[in-house]
Amino acid sequence: MLLALKGIRKVYRMxxxxxxxxxxxxxxxxxxEMLAIMGPSGSGKSTLLHILGLLDRPTEGEYVxxxxxxxxxxxxxxxxxxNRFIGFVFQAFFLLPRLSALENVEVPLAYAGVPPGxxxxxxxxxxxxxxxxxxxxxxxxxxxxGQRQRVAIARAxxxxxxxxxxxxxxxxxxxxxxxxxxxxxxxxNREGTTVVIVTHEPHVAEKTNRIVRVLDGEIVADERRRHG
Amino acid sequence: MAEEKRIGLxxxxxxxxxxxxxxxxxxxxxxxxxxxxxxxxAVVALTMVGQGTTRNVTQLLEGLGTNLLTVGxxxxxxxxxxxxxxxxxxxTIPLSDAYAIQEAFAEEVVGVAPVAxxxxxxxxxxxxxxxxxxxxxxxxxxxxxxxxEKGSFFTWDDVTAKRRVAVLGYGVAEDxxxxxxxxxxxxxxxxxxxxxxxxxxxKGDQGFVSTNYQVFVPLSTYxxxxxxxxxxxxxxNTIYLQGxxxxxxxxxxxxxxxxxxxxHGLTDPNDYDFSVANQQDALESVNATTRxxxxxxxxxxxxxxxxxxxxxxxxMLVSVTERTREIxxxxxxxxxxxxxxxxxxxxxxxxxxxGGTLGxxxxxxxxxxxxxxxxxxxxxxxxxxxxxxxxxxxxxxxFDLYPAWRAARLDPVEALxxx
Ligand SMILES: Nc1ncnc2c1ncn2[C@@H]1O[C@H](COP(=O)(O)OP(=O)(O)OP(=O)(O)O)[C@@H](O)[C@H]1O
Ligand SMILES: [Mg+2]
Numbered sequence: 079m080l081l082a083l084k085g086i087r088k089v090y091r092m093x094x095x096x097x098x099x100x101x102x103x104x105x106x107x108x109x110x111e112m113l114a115i116m117g118p119s120g121s122g123k124s125t126l127l128h129i130l131g132l133l134d135r136p137t138e139g140e141y142v143x144x145x146x147x148x149x150x151x152x153x154x155x156x157x158x159x160x161n162r163f164i165g166f167v168f169q170a171f172f173l174l175p176r177l178s179a180l181e182n183v184e185v186p187l188a189y190a191g192v193p194p195g196x197x198x199x200x201x202x203x204x205x206x207x208x209x210x211x212x213x214x215x216x217x218x219x220x221x222x223x224g225q226r227q228r229v230a231i232a233r234a235x236x237x238x239x240x241x242x243x244x245x246x247x248x249x250x251x252x253x254x255x256x257x258x259x260x261x262x263x264x265x266x267n268r269e270g271t272t273v274v275i276v277t278h279e280p281h282v283a284e285k286t287n288r289i290v291r292v293l294d295g296e297i298v299a300d301e302r303r304r305h306g
Numbered sequence: 307m308a309e310e311k312r313i314g315l316x317x318x319x320x321x322x323x324x325x326x327x328x329x330x331x332x333x334x335x336x337x338x339x340x341x342x343x344x345x346x347x348a349v350v351a352l353t354m355v356g357q358g359t360t361r362n363v364t365q366l367l368e369g370l371g372t373n374l375l376t377v378g379x380x381x382x383x384x385x386x387x388x389x390x391x392x393x394x395x396x397x398t399i400p401l402s403d404a405y406a407i408q409e410a411f412a413e414e415v416v417g418v419a420p421v422a423x424x425x426x427x428x429x430x431x432x433x434x435x436x437x438x439x440x441x442x443x444x445x446x447x448x449x450x451x452x453x454x455e456k457g458s459f460f461t462w463d464d465v466t467a468k469r470r471v472a473v474l475g476y477g478v479a480e481d482x483x484x485x486x487x488x489x490x491x492x493x494x495x496x497x498x499x500x501x502x503x504x505x506x507x508x509k510g511d512q513g514f515v516s517t518n519y520q521v522f523v524p525l526s527t528y529x530x531x532x533x534x535x536x537x538x539x540x541x542x543n544t545i546y547l548q549g550x551x552x553x554x555x556x557x558x559x560x561x562x563x564x565x566x567x568x569x570h571g572l573t574d575p576n577d578y579d580f581s582v583a584n585q586q587d588a589l590e591s592v593n594a595t596t597r598x599x600x601x602x603x604x605x606x607x608x609x610x611x612x613x614x615x616x617x618x619x620x621x622m623l624v625s626v627t628e629r630t631r632e633i634x635x636x637x638x639x640x641x642x643x644x645x646x647x648x649x650x651x652x653x654x655x656x657x658x659x660x661g662g663t664l665g666x667x668x669x670x671x672x673x674x675x676x677x678x679x680x681x682x683x684x685x686x687x688x689x690x691x692x693x694x695x696x697x698x699x700x701x702x703x704x705f706d707l708y709p710a711w712r713a714a715r716l717d718p719v720e721a722l723x724x725x
């Protein structure tokens with residue numbers, strides 16, 4: 079098993095008001111799965127994905143990643159896992175605005191201590207894979223939305239992470255570009271990467287082999303299928 | 307776990323990122339660095355000018371003669387310049403004291419020069435003006451560091467024979483004779499003819515201590531012909547003495563005081579009608595004063611540097627807030643808290659190193675300008691420049707610790723949700 083969530087609760091506190099965004103989530107994901115998390119807006123999908131990505135800590139419950147209970151990890155160990163084991167594609171891309179496409183892809187490689195030469199070669203490979211080689215030196219504001227999304231994906235894949243998390247990766251894309259991105263995820267999944275996608279769109283979810291439905295901070299359905 | 311082996315960003319890389327952030331906001335960065343630049347420049351310039359002043363005064367006092375002791379009237383009736391540098395006021399020291407000292411301290415005193423002086427009319431041809439005329443002994447040249455550059459000082463022979471010979475200060479010679487050779491020329495002091503035998507070198511326009519506007523004649527001649535004739539014992543204003551050793555000067559000063567007290571038949575130091583001053587004391591007190599002043603001004607400059615540091619802190623806090631998103635993204639991509647800390651510290655290090663370097667350069671220029679205005683040659687001490695520079699860098703790091711720490715412990719998800 080790649081990861082397991084056990085009784086995860088997440089409560090946001092705003093002064094006197096406490097809002098439970100996750101109300102006891104149990105979820106197990108095997109290595110090599112490709113799953114979609116679906117649910118209405120505000121149901122807690124992003125919150126769940128942030129916890130999976132070690133960007134957020136649950137208020138209660140345990141998140142076990144590769145047999146390690148993450149609640150006991152030191153901040154440096156969490157950073158290490160985010161760097162090497164988890165690729166995160168944000169809903170709003172979050173490219174670093176002063177860095178070129180190429181430099182953005184290099185960031186995780188730099189934090190991994192990859193020497194500059196190797197790093198550059200690897201980043202160019204990745205940009206080629208997402209079809210953006212000729213835009214390598216463009217700044218994010220010189221790229222279209224779809225192109226930014228692809229740079230963000232290339233960046234998430236920089237260190238070949240076994241787990242790829244994507245928050246509405248096709249939300250900002252037209253149908254054709256969206257299909258391309260999904261095809262890329264499917265290819266990665268065939269190579270062994272575990273992929274978790276948060277999405278609103280049924281046609282995106284159809285491409286996966288498992289759909290987890292979330293409502294008001296709870297998992298209400300977990301559908302597995304033979305193939306995507 | 308494997309992360310122990312992780313290298314993370316190299317120093318060069320961290321600095322490159324810092325530089326990019328600084329270059330992205332050139333005006334703001336320049337204004338931030340300005341506090342440091344001004345602070346360092348002020349420290350460097352003030353210490354340079356301060357040390358220049360100290361050196362000037364030291365050279366000035368040392369130029370008066372080495373190992374100098376001055377016997378003058380009692381403290382209470384000293385002239386405005388102090389017994390040390392100007393013999394003025396009533397002639398109160400018996401000349402016989404000079405002979406007695408010469409005899410009793412033959413081993414420890416290498417030169418004795420009693421001095422009696424007054425202002426007199428000096429004339430040559432149609433030129434005439436008032437100048438200080440000093441009657442003294444030949445040792446004066448050695449004791450007060452006044453060897454002529456042309457001709458020579460008068461001799462014991464001249465003193466014994468009461469010859470009318472004169473050694474001119476540089477300015478007097480120039481005013482009287484211009485470019486002509488003054489040696490052998492005839493001048494009149496108070497109408498009495500004297501022959502010029504020597505001219506002193508230019509001692510600069512250093513106010514009361516310069517010999518430029520003085521004329522030196524044998525003491526015997528002075529007392530007989532120029533001093534107002536008085537009944538009784540011959541008296542002088544001051545006796546200058548040169549000690550044989552610098553180390554024993556203090557000791558000599560004390561024994562000389564006791565010797566004179568005994569000669570004058572005095573027991574209570576409050577009744578002493580003379581005083582013995584030590585040049586070293588004056589030097590030390592002047593040095594102590596300038597040192598205090600330099601420290602004080604340096605302290606004020608250091609405070610301005612501190613204010614510069616607060617400027618850095620202010621800007622870095624703003625910068626951390628503005629870049630909350632960037633910090634979140636970097637953390638999501640694997641940056642450890644220490645990587646973020648290093649990134650923000652590197653920014654203030656680059657700013658303060660740059661500011662410090664510019665500050666030192668600006669300080670050198672400023673010292674030159676201030677020095678010219680005050681006619682002081684600033685002394686560049688690499689030590690104080692290095693101290694100011696590193697102090698600036700330390701201030702930069704110190705005041706950036708808090709903003710950088712705030713950045714480092716930002717929660718990634720908070721940072722990512724930040725609008
Ligand atoms: N920092 C926070 N403080 C308070 N409430 C929060 C915070 N973050 C999220 N929430 C709340 O938690 C709930 C779940 O938010 P989340 O972002 O996970 O929703 P989502 O399912 O991703 O929605 P969407 O599809 O619109 O992206 C929402 O009601 C939201 O208002
Ligand atoms: Mg969301």
